[in-house]
Amino acid sequence: MSNHTRILLIRCSDEPGLIHRITGFLAKIGANIIGNQEFVEPLQRVFFMRTEYSIQKEEEDKTILSELLQILPKDAELKLSTSRKARVVLLATKEPHCLGDILLRWRYGELPMDLLGVISNHETLGDLARDFKVPFVFIPSDGMTREEHETKVQERLQEMQPDWIVLAKYMRILTPEFVRNWGNRILNIHHSFLPAFVGAKPYEQAYKRGVKIIGATAHIVTENLDEGPILVQDVCHVDHGYSPERLVLYGRDLEKVVLAKALRLLLEDRVMIFQNRTIVFE
Amino acid sequence: MSNHTRILLIRCSDEPGLIHRITGFLAKIGANIIGNQEFVEPLQRVFFMRTEYSIQKEEEDKTILSELLQILPKDAELKLSTSRKARVVLLATKEPHCLGDILLRWRYGELPMDLLGVISNHETLGDLARDFKVPFVFIPSDGMTREEHETKVQERLQEMQPDWIVLAKYMRILTPEFVRNWGNRILNIHHSFLPAFVGAKPYEQAYKRGVKIIGATAHIVTENLDEGPILVQDVCHVDHGYSPERLVLYGRDLEKVVLAKALRLLLEDRVMIFQNRTIVFE
Amino acid sequence: MSNHTRILLIRCSDEPGLIHRITGFLAKIGANIIGNQEFVEPLQRVFFMRTEYSIQKEEEDKTILSELLQILPKDAELKLSTSRKARVVLLATKEPHCLGDILLRWRYGELPMDLLGVISNHETLGDLARDFKVPFVFIPSDGMTREEHETKVQERLQEMQPDWIVLAKYMRILTPEFVRNWGNRILNIHHSFLPAFVGAKPYEQAYKRGVKIIGATAHIVTENLDEGPILVQDVCHVDHGYSPERLVLYGRDLEKVVLAKALRLLLEDRVMIFQNRTIVFE
Amino acid sequence: MSNHTRILLIRCSDEPGLIHRITGFLAKIGANIIGNQEFVEPLQRVFFMRTEYSIQKEEEDKTILSELLQILPKDAELKLSTSRKARVVLLATKEPHCLGDILLRWRYGELPMDLLGVISNHETLGDLARDFKVPFVFIPSDGMTREEHETKVQERLQEMQPDWIVLAKYMRILTPEFVRNWGNRILNIHHSFLPAFVGAKPYEQAYKRGVKIIGATAHIVTENLDEGPILVQDVCHVDHGYSPERLVLYGRDLEKVVLAKALRLLLEDRVMIFQNRTIVFE
Incomplete structure (x- = not known):
């Protein structure tokens, strides 16, 4: 027995x-x-x-x-918890650092999940996914409304039946309907220390504001953009000499590590959501 | 020679x-x-x-x-720079941690400044200042308009002729006129990682938002509340188990160290202001 | 009831x-x-x-x-735990930053303890303790053996009956006998990220080794110097431009905050010692 | 022109x-x-x-x-500096996290180098290198003396003529002769906050010592093991609840980010070595 x-x-x-x-x-x-x-x-x-x-x-x-x-x-x-591994789908756009990092960790057993595939609105990262033998689903958004594109994405998600959807630098804003459909099952990485710098181009905002620290935030996606429950945050010190480009470079290292930590917490059933906060039993 | x-x-x-x-x-x-x-x-x-x-x-x-x-x-x-030490006035209200920390550093020669006095709208910290042999000026604000109170404060400041005014947890909002009069010479400590949680009660805001990191920010005061050039920031990790009271406790340690670092940078002529940012030559 | x-x-x-x-x-x-x-x-x-x-x-x-x-x-x-406050004695030498910081926190109710007094082998900090209305016991060590001096210190400690003895930059090495007498009740702050740089002059050692991070460690004193159970550690980033003097300056901020956190953990009965490690229930 | x-x-x-x-x-x-x-x-x-x-x-x-x-x-x-890109060879053993991270960064243009190949004493990571179209040179060490194995490795290095040799978790100790031959051109990642925990199994050492912070150190290899000039260090907080396995997991994230930062500093000619220290012009 x-x-x-x-x-x-x-x-x-x-x-x-x-x-x-x-x-x-x-x-x-x-x-x-x-x-x-x-x-x-x-x-x-x-x-x-x-x-x-x-x-x-x-x-x-x-x-x-x-x-x-x-x-x-x-x-x-x-x-x-069940004995089967959690089923995960990754959504990405063009930036490779978070996607690549998750693929590497998964390949070498650090993330105990059943990786169902990568969905993207660009072909850019197709080679990367395929090199790791992960199905890559290209769903272009050109000439479509946001709703039309999301419908196609959700059709594939319905087939895949994921427990978790990870936005690994997926640069499209989801509709409230999409978010409701996959309630509390979407994990996002935001490239700032939320709630500072919500919205687009946070590193440019950070440069203009002259902050001395930048950060990254992994959070569950809710209907209010960038306001969902936070799982993991990390920061690093910067100074006036950091150009916006260099902030991006340093920010990427934060983003990929923070997202991977958050995903691991989810896969190990260590996160409980309460109102707009998380209880994380590390 | x-x-x-x-x-x-x-x-x-x-x-x-x-x-x-x-x-x-x-x-x-x-x-x-x-x-x-x-x-x-x-x-x-x-x-x-x-x-x-x-x-x-x-x-x-x-x-x-x-x-x-x-x-x-x-x-x-x-x-x-001149050969004379910078002249500094501290403004405080009731919280002792930043004021006490500056007094200690000054007493033992860590902050090379001519400390002219402490001005407060409460008597609470009078004993502390006097124990350090620093003049304490109590200017109550009861029954006065903001402008009336500020007029009295500025009369004393005019007599003292400070190079720097340090708001060591001074819990009153300054009028734009006051800020203009002492342009770029007022240093403030804000109890959050700005630009997150501007305004009042940032630790309560942080608790409600469920952040995993809290911070403190020392900045030059400008006419736009909490939006002046940032000199120093620091943060510490927290988790769901931190009550608002404990966030305050940990935040205080950040505040006093960050404020003292910023003041030292000013006293050593290491800060240049450019638009809304600082160039800090450490 | x-x-x-x-x-x-x-x-x-x-x-x-x-x-x-x-x-x-x-x-x-x-x-x-x-x-x-x-x-x-x-x-x-x-x-x-x-x-x-x-x-x-x-x-x-x-x-x-x-x-x-x-x-x-x-x-x-x-x-x-009992309902009475813990009884604490501070030992210090000449450096004021840790002692002053604890005195401030205690004065304003942040450290729930019965502060019995400060014992020092120098008179330097007597004024500081007295300004805070804390008994200051000067026990000079000139012309004495280590054992003779410790005997006098222990006589006073015996009278005071402390639950905790806090070495707030007490720059004398304790004999194994002294440590045994007050077993697991002595808290020390070491000015490095232990186990790096045990022994004397850790900032000079850090400068020579060219580390990019310095730290401070609060630990329980055991018979093996600098090897007792660690309660709290913290660090900050430095670079080649930091002179040994500046490392000391930044190190002090770490030291005082780390020591105060460790003392608060002890006062709140949050620390259990297991072999040479601590279990800290924050 | x-x-x-x-x-x-x-x-x-x-x-x-x-x-x-x-x-x-x-x-x-x-x-x-x-x-x-x-x-x-x-x-x-x-x-x-x-x-x-x-x-x-x-x-x-x-x-x-x-x-x-x-x-x-x-x-x-x-x-x-010359106009040509620096020539780099990676040495690895079995752990994929540092090697994979460098391969990803290089593939997407974040590390401006001419990547000549990966040399390993195990076949484990061959697939990974080949998936990134990077030559993989397997040089087994079984049944050889250290010197014999190194001779074979150096023959390949002589052909490749690298500017930098990066030990991406290469788990073999190099002979002084090897180090001399490639003087100041070998970059290593050590899995601790040096000078704490030199030698083998630093995470086990860290667990036993009960530290509250773990770290990683990128340094130039010199003839004295783990004592060469330090380029980059980073740390993260841990507590008593971290098993040795979990320390390894968190340590990996530090290691890969620290190593990549150090390599980028070298590729951008930002590091000067002085005695056993580095001057890093970030």
């Missing part, structure tokens, strides 16, 4: 005795807790928990979840 | 041969260059230079400056 | 069901868990837990601890 | 008038200075200068250099 490792995410109103009840239930079904993290949001008293456990006899997921719901507050939301 | 150390700041349109002419002039008057830094702003071709030199025979400053102007482009602006 | 907030630290061998038993016990005595953090050291399977709870009926501490020990593995070690 | 951009590096004893003479000479030959950086090492009074200039009439390099030498102190050393 082999051991299975599962990850359980719980969110509910806080009340006394929650951890005791949950750990009691896990003991009852024979789960051995490997790691456990909790957080109570102090202003609204919401309880979050991530438990990683190993179990020999594999219970039916539905049974586990329905029994858990009976001992938790009524507003509880649960997620139990 | 003793040696004098002087700092010369030059700003003018760029043109070939500038450095050669300037260093030639300095050689002619017997100056020995200790350090030399130049920068050419690439978009508008403006030349900036900071030269630290020692000289035995102390020429008349006016002579030096007028002779230099003859060999430089017509738009040249010069600043030659 | 008022509410009491207590902090419980537990360390023991890991085994299934620990959290369930501990939280069950806490529920039984009417404790309401405010925050809970656990960690299992993966190589040696040691379990660490920090629980902050509020309770109305104040049980006898001894009763709580003895009942807890009955449901935990035999090697369990417990610590239950 | 087209414009040529050249970079001139100068190192000599400091003396008055150097900048004036050098800029005068450059004016004489019709050079237009684009950027200029100087540094005087304060302890030994050594002068360093990097000048980027454009010139229309391309003088003979030898003429320029010999004329310059006549106006400089006798110990002057000069380097004048």
